[in-house]
Amino acid sequence: MDKVIVAQNLSLGYSKDEFIIKDISFSIDSGSFVFITGASGSGKSTLLKSLYGALKPETGSLVVAGVELKGVNKSKLNLLRKHIGIVFQDYKLIKEWTVEKNIMLPLLVGGYDKKVQQDQVEKLLSHVRLKHQALKYPKELSGGEQQRVAMARALSNNPVLILADEPTGNLDDYSSQLIWNLLEGANKDLDSTVIVVTHHIPESMRIEYKHFHIEFGKIHERI
Amino acid sequence: MNAFKNHLSLVVALLGILFSLQTFIIVERAIDAYKQNLACNYSLVVVSKKTITEKTFQKKYKIISNVKELAPDNVIKKLNSGIDKKNIELLKLALPKFYRLKLLHYPSPDEVNSLTKSLLRNKDIMKVETFTKSHDSTYKLLLLFKNVITVFAVSVGIITILLISKELKIWQFKHTERMSIMGLFGAPTWLSSAVLFRLAIVDALIASGLAFIVFSYLSSSDWVIGELTNVGISIKIFDKFSDFSMMLGVALLVSLLLASFIVISHKEEV
Incomplete structure (x- = not known):
């Protein structure tokens, strides 16, 4: 099976003297569904940030979708990010853009045709059950609805890789379940690799998944 | 309302610059014309x-x-x-x-x-x-007038620069988040900063347009023409084409510099 992520002797940190992730090696198969768990401050989010290039490896190597992220330049990184969908705990929606335009962002960046953009947004709005909210602004939506918008945005350009950082951390049970369903759907229907950083793996998971646990800067696969 | 507010602060600051600059230029022109009249009579x-x-x-x-x-x-x-x-x-x-x-x-x-x-x-x-006595007093009066206008223009300029630096911080705060989010989805800098530059260009156009309307009105108003004629000045104090071009140029330069500064100083959130 193709590997979408390969990390070797990877160390990550916010300063050169102190690493949060220390000398880890792991790989993730293309099309798999992966959970990364760990205590607060264990380095889960740090690892996730490194996967979309927001944090560069201090030592070792990290290859994501064929791109070596150690010393990667901006244009190569931008190209990689066009194939990654990211979901954040705090949604990170653009406040001054409507729901519709927020979802359109990756398509806009990808330079898709206007008609394709419109069709895809309409499809996704139905998919996340927000068709009636298309022209609203993020602040007019509830937390759950905002996260659904963020999910739709992450799915809009059929990404190879979806990275989600505690996507249900701020949501109620109903909204959380909707988000899990959407992530499962993306993995099953779009064949996207999904990596979710979370405190708890939902019991309702209907698909096969891998579980990595981070402790004291080291990563272990739990079977 | 939000869109109006987005434009208002920079437009006001740009208007301040354009008004002080254009007033200074007009006064210079009027003084030169007045000096020419005096030269004819002296x-x-x-x-x-x-x-x-x-x-x-x-x-x-x-x-x-x-x-x-x-x-x-x-x-x-x-x-x-x-x-x-x-x-x-x-x-x-x-x-x-x-x-x-x-x-x-x-x-x-x-x-x-x-x-x-x-x-x-x-x-x-x-x-x-x-005729030194009368010459010197006229000349000093002219100099005084010119200096007062220069001080006025410089003061307005300084206040405007302060306004712009405050605006810079607001813009930085407002646009950094959007630019970072767009960057997370692979938007190149030109795309993530396009809104900023569009806003800068639109605001420069609005400010220079407003200044043009005000100065066009003033330069053709009977009262202004009458006052200038009273002191023997009959030149065109506001040239619609060249003055508008100058104002537009200055407004574009200031607002694009502001936008460029924000883009250059932008750092991706980690």
């Missing part, structure tokens, strides 16, 4: 033992635009009583020559002094009357 009187031709004057002193010999008839008229014709003719020959010198521009007191000294070096020239 002249020196030179008393010479011998005849000096206009060419000789102009060859030596480039500032002199026109020389007119004053007829001694008025002086002689006053002495006319009891003097016979023959003696009057003799008197006419004995009288020195009077010349009125017009200058190319209204001179500064230093220019008047150096011209007087230079003229008096000519052995034939007996006296130079410069």
Whole structure:
């Protein structure tokens, strides 16, 4: 099976003297569904940030979708990010853009045709059950609805890789379940690799998944 | 309402710059025109033992635009009583020559002094009357007016720069988040900052358009024209094409610099 992520002797940190992730090696198969768990401050989010290039490896190597992220330049990184969908705990929606335009962002960046953009947004709005909210602004939506918008945005350009950082951390049970369903759907229907950083793996998971646990800067696969 | 607020702060700051700059330019133009009028009315009187031709004057002193010999008839008229014709003719020959010198521009007191000294070096020239008292006070009044306007324009400029630096912080705060989010999805800098540059260009257009409307109205208003005519200024103080181009250029330069600064100083959130 193709590997979408390969990390070797990877160390990550916010300063050169102190690493949060220390000398880890792991790989993730293309099309798999992966959970990364760990205590607060264990380095889960740090690892996730490194996967979309927001944090560069201090030592070792990290290859994501064929791109070596150690010393990667901006244009190569931008190209990689066009194939990654990211979901954040705090949604990170653009406040001054409507729901519709927020979802359109990756398509806009990808330079898709206007008609394709419109069709895809309409499809996704139905998919996340927000068709009636298309022209609203993020602040007019509830937390759950905002996260659904963020999910739709992450799915809009059929990404190879979806990275989600505690996507249900701020949501109620109903909204959380909707988000899990959407992530499962993306993995099953779009064949996207999904990596979710979370405190708890939902019991309702209907698909096969891998579980990595981070402790004291080291990563272990739990079977 | 939000979109209006987005534009308002930068437009106001840009308007401040354009108003101070254009006011300064208009006042400069008016003062130059006024100086030209004064130059037309101002002249020196030179008393010479011998005849000096206009060419000789102009060859030596480039500032002199026109020389007119004053007829001694008025002086002689006053002495006319009891003097016979023959003696009057003799008197006419004995009288020195009077010349009125017009200058190319209204001179500064230093220019008047150096011209007087230079003229008096000519052995034939007996006296130079410069009407110093009235000249100096007019010149000082002009200088004062110009300085007051300069101080006003500089003050407005400084206040505007402070406004712009505050605006810079607001813009940085407002646009950094959007640029970071767009960057997370692979948007190149030109795309993530496009909104910022569009806003900068639109605001520059709005500000220069508003300034153009105000100055066009003022320059064609009867009151302004009347006031200028009263002091003898009849030039076009606001050139619609060149002044608008200048204002648009300045507004674009300032707002694009502001936008560029934000883009350059933008750092991706980690």
